[in-house]
Amino acid sequence: MQASRARLFKEYKEVQREKSADPDIQLVCDDSNIFKWTALIKGPSETPYEGGVFQLAFSVPEQYPLQPPQVRFLTKIFHPNVHFKTGEICLDILKNAWSPAWTLQSVCRAIIALMAHPEPDSPLNCDSGNLLRSGDVRGYQSMARMYTRLAASPKKG
C-alpha cells in the first residue's frame, strides 16, 4: 500500500520532469487522490483518430506495481478493442501481460499503439470488429473518423 503510493509519487515526479518528452501524452494526477489519474492522448496520425484528443481515466489499485491500473476511455471512441459505452479497453498488458516494470506513461503509449493497430479478433466493440473482419476497412475508418470528429475534436465556436 505504502509502496504503491511511493511509486506513484515517483512517477508523478517523473511526469513533471519530462513533460515535454512525449507531446502526445498529457498525464495528470487527481489533486486529492494519487490513485486517480487522467490522461489526454492525441490520436495517432494516419489513423481515423488523427486530430482527436482522447481522455483516459486511470484507477490505480493499491497493489499497483504488481497489479495493472484500470484504464478506460472517457471519450467516446469507435475502436474494436474499446467498449463503446463503458470505454473499457481490451489490452493484454492491462490484463495478464502486465509487468510491474510498466508505468502509467508506458500504458498511455501502449494505448496509442493500440489505436493505430486494432485487434479485430478480440473485439469489445463488435460492430467495429465485424467491419474490420469482413474487410470493410473503409467503413471502419469512416465510422471511427466520424466519432473522432463528434466526440474527440475540440468544439469550434
Next chain:
Amino acid sequence: MVSDSIIPNAFVPSAPKDSGKKKRTHRSQRLKQCKLDARREQWLSQGAVKEKGSKEDANGARNSPPPPCNSERKKPLQNLETGQRGGTHEEENEKGSLHHDFDSDSPSNSPTGNSVLGGNSPGNNFTGSSSSSSSSGGWCSGNITEEEEEEEDEDGDNCLEDWEAMADALAATDESKQEIPNDGSCMESESSEGRHEPVGRLQSSSCGNFGFTRENVKQECPVPPPSPAPGKSRAWRPDDEFRPQSLPNLSKQRSFPKTERRYGQGGLPWVCSTAVNVPSSCPICYEDLDVTDTSFLPCLCGFRLCLFCHKRIIEEDGRCPGCRKPYKHDPVEAEASARGGSLTFRLARSCSMITRS
C-alpha cells in the same frame, strides 16, 4: 645555437632514466619545440604580465623566429585551443616521456640560465642544469605566485573544455557534487602541463644549489602524471593523495558484495563483476538499490530489481517483470516466503485449470 640549447635539455631528464630514448630525442625535440611555441603563445595571449613578456621575447628570439605576437594576442581563444591541442598531441605521442614536458618548460621559465649554460657546458649536463636551476631559483621565487595563479587559470580553462568533452563521453550524472572532483581530476591529469611544474620549481628554488637533489626532484615529479592515463580524465583513484576527504568511498562499496556473497540465497547467480551497468534504482518501486540489491540477479534476462519487490512478486504472480517468464523458485526462497505464498500460487493455478475445463 637552437639545437645546442635544446639537445642538452632533452638529454637531462632522459639520461638518468634509460638509454633507449636516444632515438627519440629527435622527435621529442620537435615535439618540444611545438609545445614550447604553443605555451608561449598561450601565455602571450593571456596578456603576458610585465617582465614575463620580456622574458618570453628573449625566449622567442632564442628558439624560433618571433611569431606575430600582435595578431596572436587578438585571438586568445584560438591560442588556447592550439595550446591545448599541442599538449594533448604530445601526450598522445609520447606517453613515457612526460618529464620532457616538464623539462620543456624550464627553458621558458628560466631562459637566460638554460640557454647560456646549456650552450656553454653541454658536457656536464647535471651541473649545468643545477646552476640553471639556482639561477632561475631567484627569479622563480619572486614570480612563483603569479605564475601559479596564471597556470591555474589556464588549467581551469582547459578543464572546462575537457570537462565538456568528458560530459559528452560519459553520461553525465546530474549530481553537481561529482563535477567538483572531476574538475579536480582534470587538473591532475593535465598536471603534466601545469600542476606539478610549480611544485618542481618551488622545490628547485628551495633546494638552491644542490643540482643532484634537483635532478631527484625532477625524477620524482614527473612520476605522478602518468598514473592518470593520458587523455582519460577520470575521477580520483581511491588511493590518490589529492583525493578530497569528502568524497564517498564508492570503491569500498563495490568490493562489498564479494565479502557479502554468503548472505545471498543459495543457487542464485550473484554477479559481482557486471555491477557496472546496474540501474541505480529499482524499476518497480523506484527506491535506490543498495549493495545487496545491485548484486542480485534473479532472472537470466538480466532484469534487476530490489529484493523487496522480488519477494512481493514471488508471492504474487511469480513472473519476472522484464521477460514475464516465471521466476525459478530456489528452495531457500520458497521456504523463506512461507507456505502461504506457494500455496496461493498453486491455488491460482488450479483455479485457472478449473475455469478452463
